[in-house]
Structure formats: C-alpha cells, structure tokens
Amino acid sequence: MKLKDVEIMVMSDDEYGEHLNQLFESVGDGKITEPEPNKIIARKAEDIGKILTNERIRLLHMIREKKPDSISELARMLNRKEPNVHNDITFLKGIGLLEIKESKNHVKKVPVVDYDALHITVPLTA
Numbered sequence: 480m481k482l483k484d485v486e487i488m489v490m491s492d493d494e495y496g497e498h499l500n501q502l503f504e505s506v507g508d509g510k511i512t513e514p515e516p517n518k519i520i521a522r523k524a525e526d527i528g529k530i531l532t533n534e535r536i537r538l539l540h541m542i543r544e545k546k547p548d549s550i551s552e553l554a555r556m557l558n559r560k561e562p563n564v565h566n567d568i569t570f571l572k573g574i575g576l577l578e579i580k581e582s583k584n585h586v587k588k589v590p591v592v593d594y595d596a597l598h599i600t601v602p603l604t605a
Contacts, residue, residue, distance in 0.1 A: 480595045480596060481593070481594045481595050481596075482594060482595065482596050482597070482598045483517065483576070483594035483596070483597050483598065484517065484598045484600070485517040485518075485519060485575075485576070485597055485598065485599050485600070486517065486518045486519070486599075486600045486602075487518075487519045487520075487521055487527055487530070487599055487600070487601050488518060488519070488520050488521070488601075488602060489521050489522070489523065489524050489526075489527075489601070489602075490520055490521075490522065491522070492522070495520060495522070498520070517574070517575040517576070519574055527601070530574070531597075531599075534557075534559070534567065535567050535570070535571060537557065538553070538557060538564065538567055538568070538571070539571065539576065539577065539592050541553060541556055541557055542577060542590045542591065542592040543592040543594075543595070547589070547590065548582065548587060548589060549582070549587040549588065549589060550564060550565055550568060550587075550588055550590060551587075553568075553590060568590055576592075576597075577590055577591060577592050578590070578591045578592075578593070579591070
C-alpha cells in the first residue's frame with residue numbers, strides 16, 4: 480500500500496509567526512533547499528475537520544478508484560456541482576494531496592491521486 484505522509488501542525492498565531500521566521504532564516508542560511516514534505520498548518524484542532532471534510536475525502540477516493548478523465552466527469556460521478564468540485568480540487572492541490580495533469584489533447588485537466596492512504600501525524604506536544 481502506497482501511503483502519503485501528511486503532517487498537520489496546530490499552531491497559535493504567535494507560534495505560526497515564529498515558525499515562519501525560523502523557516503525564512505533557514506532558507507536564507509541555505510539550510511533548506513528542497514520543499515518540506517506535506518505539512519499543513521491549522522490554527523485550532525477543530526480546523527483539521529475543515530481541511531479534510533467528508534466530501535474532500537470522498538473526492539480523493541473517487542479520483543483514486545475511478546480515475547475520471549476530467550473535473551467535469553468527477554463532478555458528475557460525485558453528483559456535485561462542478562464549481563464546488565473545482566474549489567475542492569484547487570484546495571487539495573494547494574496542500575499537496577492531489578495533482579492535476581493535462582489530458583492527451585491538452586484541453587482537459589485530469590485530477591490524479593497516486594497513493595492508497597493518508598498517514599496523518601498530529602503532534603500532541605508543543
């Protein structure tokens with residue numbers, strides 16, 4: 480089974496500001512040259528449920544299992560409005576949970592999920 484590791488960090492505004500400062504300093508010092516593995520920052524524990532909603536998980540599952548040829552086809556499979564599906568795809572792409580590839584004719588955007596499960600780490604320590 481191919482897993483996708485995702486770390487979800489819950490940080491206050493102050494912690495997030497400090498995190499960004501350290502990140503910029505590390506990049507400036509040349510300590511970070513590659514993107515970090517998938518790391519999602521949430522402000523409150525409740526936000527985790529807003530990030531990975533049931534509809535977004537269902538969407539990822541449908542892409543993985545049915546391999547739709549376009550976002551329009553995916554919307555039909557999910558019985559959802561295309562703009563709503565497009566918004567979820569944009570969000571999930573932005574946090575690294577799916578890819579968008581062009582179809583062979585370069586007209587359609589094809590969503591791709593190339594893993595079988597999410598392995599989510601939520602640190603319980605500060």
